[in-house]
Amino acid sequence: MIVAFSVTPIGSGEDVGDAVAEAVRVVRASGLPNRTDSMFTTVEGEWDEVMDVVRRATDAVRAASSRVSLVLKADIRAGVTDGMTAKVESVERRLADTAKS
Template sequence: MIVAFSVTPIGSGQHVGQAVADAVRVVRDSGLPHRTDARFTSVEGEWDEVMDVVRRAVEAVQAHAARVSLVLKADLNEGVTDGLTTKVETVERLLAEESEG
């Protein structure tokens, strides 16, 4: 499965960078395939391991604020591995073919 999630402290002011960095550190330390962009972090693995990482990332943010917002989107696609890479490669290949033709 691939889970894209965003976790944000509520009530801790406008500067949330340290809290977000702590959450991303949890993901990176997990050893699971992941990707972080400006709005979401995506992590890929089995249900229990991915959800454990999300839970620990939320806990890392909770160290900064008692209230936390979590947005989560999951893609459960049995038998697919390396989806973080292959899904992007497919789109890039199709765009390249389109520009060539």
């Protein structure tokens, strides 16, 4: 499965970078394929391992704030590996094909 999630402390002001960095640190230490952009962190693996990482990342933010917001989107598809890369490559191929036309 691929999960894109965002976890943010609530009530701790506008600068949430330190708490978010702790969440990303948890994800990167997990060893699972992952990517972080300006809005979400995406992680790929089996259900139990991915959800464990999301829980631990959320707990890392909760250490800085008693209230957090968690937004999560999941793509659950059996038999797919390296979906984070394959899905993007598929779109890029299509864009390249239409550019040639």
